[in-house]
Amino acid sequence: xxxxxxxxxxxxxxxxxxxxxxxxxxxxxxxxxxxxxxxxxxxxxxxxxxxxxxxxxxxxxxxxxxxxxxxxxxxxxxxxxxxxxxxxxxxxxxxxxxxxxxxxxxxxxxxxxxxxxxxxxxxxxxxxxxxxxxxxxxxxxxxxxxxxxxxxxxxxxxxxxxxxxxxxxxxxxxxxxxxxxxxxxxxxxxxxxxxxxxxxxxxxxxxxxxxxxxxxxxxxxxxxxxxxxxxxxxxxxxxxxxxxxxxxxxxxxxxxxxxxxxxxxxxxxxxxxxxxxxxxxxxxxxxxxxx
Amino acid sequence: xxxxxxxxxxxxxxxxxxxxxxxxxxxxxxxxxxxxxxxxxxxxxxxxxxxxxxxxxxxxxxxxxxxxxxxxxxxxxxxxxxxxxxxxxxxxxxxxxxxxxxxxxxxxxxxxxxxxxxxxxxxxxxxxxxxxxxxxxxxxxxxxxxxxxxxxxxxxxxxxxxxxxxxxxxxxxxxxxxxxxxxxxxxxxxxxxxxxxxxxxxxxxxxxxxxxxxxxxxxxxxxxxxxxxxxxxxxxxxxxxxxxxxxxxxxxxxxxxxxxxxxxxxxxxxxxxxxxxxxxxxxxxxxxxxx
Numbered sequence: 001x002x003x004x005x006x007x008x009x010x011x012x013x014x015x016x017x018x019x020x021x022x023x024x025x026x027x028x029x030x031x032x033x034x035x036x037x038x039x040x041x042x043x044x045x046x047x048x049x050x051x052x053x054x055x056x057x058x059x060x061x062x063x064x065x066x067x068x069x070x071x072x073x074x075x076x077x078x079x080x081x082x083x084x085x086x087x088x089x090x091x092x093x094x095x096x097x098x099x100x101x102x103x104x105x106x107x108x109x110x111x112x113x114x115x116x117x118x119x120x121x122x123x124x125x126x127x128x129x130x131x132x133x134x135x136x137x138x139x140x141x142x143x144x145x146x147x148x149x150x151x152x153x154x155x156x157x158x159x160x161x162x163x164x165x166x167x168x169x170x171x172x173x174x175x176x177x178x179x180x181x182x183x184x185x186x187x188x189x190x191x192x193x194x195x196x197x198x199x200x201x202x203x204x205x206x207x208x209x210x211x212x213x214x215x216x217x218x219x220x221x222x223x224x225x226x227x228x229x230x231x232x233x234x235x236x237x238x239x240x241x242x243x244x245x246x247x248x249x250x251x252x253x254x255x256x257x258x259x260x261x262x263x264x265x266x267x268x269x270x271x272x273x274x275x276x277x278x279x280x281x282x283x284x285x286x287x288x289x290x291x
Numbered sequence: 292x293x294x295x296x297x298x299x300x301x302x303x304x305x306x307x308x309x310x311x312x313x314x315x316x317x318x319x320x321x322x323x324x325x326x327x328x329x330x331x332x333x334x335x336x337x338x339x340x341x342x343x344x345x346x347x348x349x350x351x352x353x354x355x356x357x358x359x360x361x362x363x364x365x366x367x368x369x370x371x372x373x374x375x376x377x378x379x380x381x382x383x384x385x386x387x388x389x390x391x392x393x394x395x396x397x398x399x400x401x402x403x404x405x406x407x408x409x410x411x412x413x414x415x416x417x418x419x420x421x422x423x424x425x426x427x428x429x430x431x432x433x434x435x436x437x438x439x440x441x442x443x444x445x446x447x448x449x450x451x452x453x454x455x456x457x458x459x460x461x462x463x464x465x466x467x468x469x470x471x472x473x474x475x476x477x478x479x480x481x482x483x484x485x486x487x488x489x490x491x492x493x494x495x496x497x498x499x500x501x502x503x504x505x506x507x508x509x510x511x512x513x514x515x516x517x518x519x520x521x522x523x524x525x526x527x528x529x530x531x532x533x534x535x536x537x538x539x540x541x542x543x544x545x546x547x548x549x550x551x552x553x554x555x556x557x558x559x560x561x562x563x564x565x566x567x568x569x570x571x572x573x574x575x576x577x578x579x580x581x582x
Contacts, residue, residue, distance in 0.1 A: 122436040145512030221436030
């Protein structure tokens with residue numbers, strides 16, 4: 001049995017599953033301060049015999065194995081979680097190997113392994129929800145470098161009719177500051193779910209998201225783009241984004257047919273937890289091989 | 292002996308070298324129409340016994356091995372080179388295996404293998420000259436996806452004092468349209484080499500280049516950034532770009548010391564030709580193994 005955590009800014013998902021990707025048990029609860037949330041996590045996994053744990057977490061994270069704060073959540077605005085030693089805490093409590101990466105890297109990994117991988121070596125997953133983040137698979141492996149990417153914080157050209165200042169605490173009007181769920185709510189005075197399909201909010205939202213996808217395409221050239229998160233539950237956003245990406249790439253890039261290129265998650269709400277489960281499998285297999 | 296070509300928009304470099312990266316002979320000539328340039332290339336290599344050839348070429352290129360036009364230069368604005376079957380032509384003339392990639396991928400490969408690689412697994416090379424392009428190494432391999440990246444064509448926020456429309460034939464005011472050599476010349480009425488170090492041109496140039504580097508950093512997280520090309524011969528641009536990237540990342544990303552993070556090429560003018568030579572070595576080694 002393997003354990004998996006999808007640690008999101010609003011909720012935690014804990015799951016037990018098998019090496020071939022069957023989820024056996026699953027529990028969700030809201031993300032509160034670590035002193036409340038972490039004991040529930042530990043209790044869940046202590047009730048099962050797991051051999052390894054995979055964590056996909058909201059960030060930013062320290063993923064540098066030679067750093068003193070490896071395995072920490074670092075500079076999050078989320079109260080109580082700054083400098084939380086996630087990996088250390090779980091190893092101490094459960095005494096199993098722990099794999100650790102961003103929530104979006106876990107999600108792109110789940111989508112790649114169970115969906116996009118057929119015939120492809122690369123893909124990108126972007127979540128548009130309370131925040132915006134993206135992870136990528138390049139040549140069959142999760143993209144890392146100096147650290148993990150922070151693709152939600154790129155700067156874009158502003159829509160000419162957009163008067164909203166932006167709400168990102170770091171950059172004000174980066175992609176996240178202009179197009180995450182809270183931007184919709186603050187700009188239009190009501191949540192996205194309360195805006196009709198013909199509301200001008202959606203044209204502006206597609207304008208920003210298509211612009212961001214074009215930057216990712218020009219820089220990473222992914223073979224598939226998966227768009228998840230609460231805001232993307234508005235299915236009518238897909239054709240709007242398809243049309244704008246086509247406009248932006250026209251005459252310059254030859255991209256696959258939009259309907260199969262920019263798609264919703266195959267695993268629906270399980271991309272992240274399935275990716276985390278497979279991360280657990282990989283760290284477990286790695287330790288076995290070393291023996 | 293191995294052969295290498297760096298096919299640039301303004302000049303061709305042809306070279307003969309050894310497997311361990313020693314250049315034995317080197318010839319440069321201007322890029323004219325293929326009917327004039329290619330016979331000179333073939334003549335050069337026919338005079339030497341080469342076992343394989345590596346080509347780093349201006350693009351866009353078709354790098355999809357299952358495509359009918361694999362190995363072609365595709366939609367370039369350069370007269371005579373549209374749909375030029377570069378790989379096919381060289382194989383027919385020389386009867387050796389040919390490795391083919393973009394000029395900037397060859398350059399980042401040369402820099403990675405002979406310089407940046409020490410202790411690193413990733414890096415990015417950007418050239419700022421008659422055009423702007425970039426290539427990247429991710430996890431020790433050249434970054435490819437659907438195709439090769441086109442990082443020179445990302446959109447940026449315009450400098451508030453910039454009245455110049457931009458000159459990119461595809462996007463008008465993308466990065467290349469605003470910050471390549473011809474943009475400097477058209478905006479200020481004189482070539483970059485004719486502008487003094489305290490001319491406002493350079494602050495604006497650094498503004499655009501730093502913004503582009505931030506997009507690359509947020510999306511790819513490279514461990515090192517190498518800046519080459521004619522415009523970057525203006526060494527005073529480096530401290531300007533360092534300062535702006537520091538400003539843009541401050542309080543959000545922790546980057547290495549700028550002086551060692553954003554640097555000029557270690558191989559000076561040989562990054563591309565050395566990368567192409569190593570591409571020739573790799574395709575030759577690959578064919579040997581298959582026998």
